[in-house]
Amino acid sequence: MKSKNSHNPAFFLTTSLYTLSIMIDENIINIPRESFRPTQPETARCAVSEDGVIRHANPAFYQFLGLAENETYNILDIFTFSEEALGEDECISALESGEHDVHLYGNPVITSFYFDWVQGHDGTRYLVVSLNDEDNNQENPVEITKAKVTESAGITLKKPQDYAIFADLSHDMMVVMDENGKLISCNENFSERFITDEHNLEALTLMDFFEMEEGLEEQSTVKIFEVRMHAVNGDVHWVEWRQKKADGYIYASGRDITEIHNQKNDLARRQAQLTEAESIGRMGHWRWAIGQDNVYCSEEMVRIFGHLDKTDLITVNWFMKHVHPRDVGRVGQVFQRAMIEEKNYEMEFSIRRPDGEERFVSCEGRCEKDINGEVIALYGILQDMTERVLYEKKLRAAKNAAEQAYAAKSRFLANMSHELRTPLNAILGFSEMMKNQLLGPIFNEKYLEYSTSIYDSGQHLLDIISDILDMSKIEEGKYTLAITDVQLKDVIDSAFRMVESRAMDGNIALKKPEFMGQDIILQADRRALLQVFLNILSNAVKFTREKGKVWMEIIEALDHVTIKIHDNGIGIPPNKLAAVLKPFEQASSEYTRDHEGTGLGLSITRELVNLHGGRMDIESTEDVGTTVTIKLPLTVK
Numbered sequence: 319m320k321s322k323n324s325h326n327p328a329f330f331l332t333t334s335l336y337t338l339s340i341m342i343d344e345n346i347i348n349i350p351r352e353s354f355r356p357t358q359p360e361t362a363r364c365a366v367s368e369d370g371v372i373r374h375a376n377p378a379f380y381q382f383l384g385l386a387e388n389e390t391y392n393i394l395d396i397f398t399f400s401e402e403a404l405g406e407d408e409c410i411s412a413l414e415s416g417e418h419d420v421h422l423y424g425n426p427v428i429t430s431f432y433f434d435w436v437q438g439h440d441g442t443r444y445l446v447v448s449l450n451d452e453d454n455n456q457e458n459p460v461e462i463t464k465a466k467v468t469e470s471a472g473i474t475l476k477k478p479q480d481y482a483i484f485a486d487l488s489h490d491m492m493v494v495m496d497e498n499g500k501l502i503s504c505n506e507n508f509s510e511r512f513i514t515d516e517h518n519l520e521a522l523t524l525m526d527f528f529e530m531e532e533g534l535e536e537q538s539t540v541k542i543f544e545v546r547m548h549a550v551n552g553d554v555h556w557v558e559w560r561q562k563k564a565d566g567y568i569y570a571s572g573r574d575i576t577e578i579h580n581q582k583n584d585l586a587r588r589q590a591q592l593t594e595a596e597s598i599g600r601m602g603h604w605r606w607a608i609g610q611d612n613v614y615c616s617e618e619m620v621r622i623f624g625h626l627d628k629t630d631l632i633t634v635n636w637f638m639k640h641v642h643p644r645d646v647g648r649v650g651q652v653f654q655r656a657m658i659e660e661k662n663y664e665m666e667f668s669i670r671r672p673d674g675e676e677r678f679v680s681c682e683g684r685c686e687k688d689i690n691g692e693v694i695a696l697y698g699i700l701q702d703m704t705e706r707v708l709y710e711k712k713l714r715a716a717k718n719a720a721e722q723a724y725a726a727k728s729r730f731l732a733n734m735s736h737e738l739r740t741p742l743n744a745i746l747g748f749s750e751m752m753k754n755q756l757l758g759p760i761f762n763e764k765y766l767e768y769s770t771s772i773y774d775s776g777q778h779l780l781d782i783i784s785d786i787l788d789m790s791k792i793e794e795g796k797y798t799l800a801i802t803d804v805q806l807k808d809v810i811d812s813a814f815r816m817v818e819s820r821a822m823d824g825n826i827a828l829k830k831p832e833f834m835g836q837d838i839i840l841q842a843d844r845r846a847l848l849q850v851f852l853n854i855l856s857n858a859v860k861f862t863r864e865k866g867k868v869w870m871e872i873i874e875a876l877d878h879v880t881i882k883i884h885d886n887g888i889g890i891p892p893n894k895l896a897a898v899l900k901p902f903e904q905a906s907s908e909y910t911r912d913h914e915g916t917g918l919g920l921s922i923t924r925e926l927v928n929l930h931g932g933r934m935d936i937e938s939t940e941d942v943g944t945t946v947t948i949k950l951p952l953t954v955k
Contacts, residue, residue: 362449366393370410373444382449383422393447396422397431410445417450491557491572499523499568508572511549524559524570544575593617605686605697606634608657613637622679622702624671642668642676653696660685660693666703678707728790742780749773785922788849792925799843799929801954806838806879810870813851821859821868828859829869831881838872838879840952846926853919854883854946861944862887878932881948890938898936899924930954 362382364375370392380387383396393410398421405412415435419428430450437443485492491508495501501522504513512527528545544558556579561570593616596602602619615632623640641649645667656663664682671677683698751757752769760766791797814830821828858868862885873880890898898920920936927934931951938944 364393364447366410366445366447368411368443368445370394379447379449393445398422411443413445489573491574493524493570493572495524495568495570497563497566497568499525502567511555512547514550597621600702601699602701603697603699605695607695608693611635619700622677622700623669624673624675624677640669640671642670644668656683656685656696657693660687663698677702677704679703724793728793734786738779738783742776742783745776746773746780749776785919788922789925792922792929797925797929799846799954801841801843803839804842804844804847806840806872807833808837809844809847810851810881812848813855816852817855817859820856824859824862824866825864826859826862827865827867829867831870831872833872838874838952840879840950841954842930842950846929850923850926850948851881851883853923854948857919858883858885858887858944858946861885877953878949878951881950883946883948884943886943889940889942889944890936891940895936895938 360376360378362376362379364372364379367373372391372393375385375387377387379385385391385396394408399413399418403413403418404410413433415433417430417432419430422429432448432450434446434448435443436446485505486507488505488507491511492505493501493508494503501524527547541561542558544556547555547557549555554576555574556576557572558575559570559572561568563569596616596618600618600622602616602622604613604615604619606613611633613632613634613636620632638646638650649665649667652663652665655661662682662684664680666678666680668676668678679700680703681698681700683696685693686695686697688694749769749772752760753766753773755766760769788797810831814828818828855868855870862868866886868883868885870884871882873882900921924934927948927950931954933949935947936944937947
């Protein structure tokens with residue numbers, strides 16, 4: 319390890335019998351002589367800074383370790399300390415003063431050094447390292463280390479039980495057999511799992527414990543195979559055995575790989591589930607490492623592209639060849655933008671299968687990054703959306719056809735309404751003249767009755783035509799409001815006057831609302847607002863039995879007003895509440911069909927309220943009554 323201080327001048331100064339001085343980086347430190355134990359002149363020693371760099375060493379130190387004097391070294395590159403000496407951080411500054419045994423250059427030979435921390439004038443700490451007396455006469459530790467290692471290689475275990483101790487410490491199962499496969503000995507890991515008191519060891523072979531044999535293969539003279547074995551507790555273990563024949567014996571070492579087998583099976587099961595799920599969802603996954611030509615594609619994705627297997631080499635060109643020509647440029651741009659902007663992406667495009675069929679797919683992907691944040695791959699899912707796209711196209715076509723038919727119907731109704739108004743005006747005019755006998759008395763009472771019936775029927779038909787024309791305008795969005803300041807009390811009074819005669823004919827009591835304080839003024843279309851109240855009051859009177867009652871209440875708020883119209887009439891069945899608000903719908907029953915009407919009144923009323931920015935709700939109970947609530951803003955936005 320090099321350092322900028324590798325050639326810094328440093329020297330020893332003998333100042334007294336009790337201390338030594340050393341100058342490092344122009345910093346003089348005083349070192350007690352006992353720190354340089356032993357005190358022989360050529361004791362190998364050095365001074366080390368807290369970062370581990372050797373700042374100064376005497377010639378004996380360089381000679382002892384075979385180092386060049388003009389180089390700079392780190393003490394940790396030379397000395398290997400015990401884990402307890404340097405702590406978890408393995409930092410030299412954590413070393414305590416005192417004697418420590420070290421390994422030089424990682425060799426097993428132990429050499430003893432004495433270490434002492436001293437402090438310079440500026441407060442900087444240095445570690446003084448001195449070779450102990452018994453090791454000080456070694457001339458070349460490198461050669462000595464080699465000699466000791468060579469000597470150690472010849473060490474043999476003197477006691478046979480030493481082998482058994484090592485075998486029992488192993489996590490593997492170890493067995494020794496004779497040439498016929500008879501068990502001679504085994505370690506505890508094997509016996510605890512598979513040997514019981516009932517076993518006759520002299521008659522057993524290793525094969526007696528095997529359920530089956532799989533994957534037998536030979537590597538030189540070593541046989542490797544995997545088998546299932548039943549343990550004493552009834553569990554089944556997968557064991558990988560390695561056996562070798564030597565000196566008339568068979569040595570076998572077994573490793574329990576049950577967990578690995580379970581993980582493989584679990585992985586295979588999950589892969590099968592994923593494949594099945596992708597097949598059901600018509601969705602495949604893929605991954606492309608940037609810069610490579612091959613693209614990984616799942617089986618389902620290959621099937622989406624019209625192939626039954628992966629016989630074709632999946633490449634970028636293979637992928638782009640299947641993309642429809644009109645989408646090739648767009649697909650390429652999306653992938654390029656994802657790599658440049660490092661963002662996720664989503665797109666829909668079409669592909670062409672080998673048989674020419676066009677399919678619509680949706681692709682959603684992500685960017686895979688390395689530890690430096692660089693994009694190294696693109697991956698994602700691809701789903702076949704053909705059925706959905708075709709279905710949506712059919713829906714759009716049906717929707718357009720329905721809208722055109724609806725528009726044609728609206729135009730027809732509007733035209734017919736205008737065409738019917740012209741003869742109706744004549745019918746109403748002449749029948750009214752006859753009813754009022756403007757040109758003289760009609761002597762036959764029957765003619766007078768007929769003229770009245772003609773006038774009433776014509777007026778009813780005119781109301782129907784007006785409703786149809788209004789509904790057509792609303793549906794086409796051509797109904798416009800003439801917004802002015804309207805006095806609510808005036809509009810309500812007019813509506814009550816118009817239904818008063820009908821209520822009297824049915825012996826129904828009408829009750830107007832009470833206005834507290836000043837009259838309420840709101841911005842609205844007066845004619846449309848009058849039609850809203852008239853339609854609701856007319857319905858309330860129409861569907862209220864004799865001696866019933868219809869009443870209205872007003873609730874004023876800060877920015878809106880709520881009008882509630884109540885009756886105790888026949889009510890509306892719960893399953894018909896939604897229907898009565900649709901055009902041409904009625905809550906038909908054996909008694910409601912006795913009343914005339916097109917079923918447009920409430921639907922027109924709701925649309926007119928909505929045009930004002932308000933809301934209409936209906937609450938009803940059969941044979942109890944109905945309440946219609948209208949909430950209108952004071953100012954139309």
